[in-house]
């Protein structure tokens with residue numbers, strides 16, 4: 001199967017380049033739902049609206065799957081829950097955590113998998129049934145009310161989603177400006193190679209507050225450094241870590257990572273994924289939450305599309321659903337601050353050793369998974385996020 005030039009079985013083929021020059025024709029469109037951003041969050045909204053008959057338009061500055069935005073590690077159960085296993089590269093039951101004083105093996109109660117970005121995006125888009133949803137490449141530049149401005153023209157819709165990442169482009173608030181904003185930063189390289197361990201380093205020799213990683217994914221490794229402190233540069237330690245592992249620093253990929261929950265609705269717009277600060281503090285795990293809140297956002301739109309709710313009701317419910325996670329995000333942010341402070345001390349080795357206890361590790365990671373549980377994916381279309389949430393907590 002090929003979508004936008006991406007073959008989803010076997011190795012990915014080169015994708016069609018993003019439209020340039022004369023191909024970038026004028027684009028003016030009225031639609032029911034305008035999804036800005038075609039990565040994890042945006043594509044999940046679109047797939048959840050499939051079959052509703054709504055005119056869904058998805059726009060991104062690049063073709064679907066063209067620019068990888070992460071190391072692409074996710075709890076395997078989430079890939080299974082959304083039928084995305086076709087993109088899976090490697091699965092790990094254990095996390096190997098290095099500190100300057102000890103190396104600990106954390107036996108996870110659920111496995112973690114790496115996947116291929118292009119293939120996962122193609123699968124999500126395939127689920128959005130392209131006959132219902134349309135995709136166009138366009139760079140979003142701003143918004144006036146319910147009209148979104150792009151480099152190819154204006155797009156209007158009563159339901160607008162900002163899934164454009166950390167910049168929160170459709171917000172009317174003051175622009176988010178690193179390095180002073182509440183952001184972490186991450187950079188990785190993708191050298192050719194193989195490995196069979198998911199590894200983390202909490203080691204001030206690479207980053208004073210943050211962590212470094214090596215994620216094997218089939219025939220490549222994703223090796224990178226994330227800093228909780230936005231002013232700390234991550235390029236030199238990323239190159240050094242790759243060198244220490246005997247790998248060339250090839251194929252850079254990096255970005256700013258919001259580490260604080262932001263309002264998920266503003267001025268009539270739904271914000272999902274990094275634009276709403278849905279990436280989890282401490283771990284910088286933002287794929288699972290982009291999928292989770294993408295489903296929640298779309299499910300709140302369904303009653304609006306079939307005339308049983310108003311847009312304002314959907315906005316209020318989705319905003320409240322996102323905000324109901326605030327305490328857990330705050331707890332993780334406080335832990336992020338604590339880990340950042342303790343990184344140069346031996347306390348970090350004690351923490352790594354404590355999590356080597358299978359019982360403690362299972363307890364901690366099961367609570368962590370519950371922040372955005374895979375059961376939510378199966379909670380079903382046609383049910384709003386709030387009602388699915390009630391049944392999730394009732395089952396817990």
Ligand SMILES: Cc1cc2nc3c(=O)[nH]c(=O)nc-3n(C[C@H](O)[C@H](O)[C@H](O)COP(=O)(O)OP(=O)(O)OC[C@H]3O[C@@H](n4cnc5c(N)ncnc54)[C@H](O)[C@@H]3O)c2cc1C
Nearest residue numbers: 039040041061070071072073140165186273274285286287
């Ligand atoms: C180095 C690194 C490694 C990471 N590794 C992991 C990991 O292994 N696991 C994990 O769970 N999380 C990881 N994360 C975090 C994760 O990448 C993000 O939380 C996640 O990508 C958020 O998804 P999203 O769909 O909200 O936004 P994004 O994936 O950032 O997608 C935003 C989309 O909007 C488009 N866009 C942006 N601006 C415009 C514009 N003006 N006009 C049109 N289109 C635009 C972009 O092209 C992109 O397609 C990592 C982050 C970094 C930086």
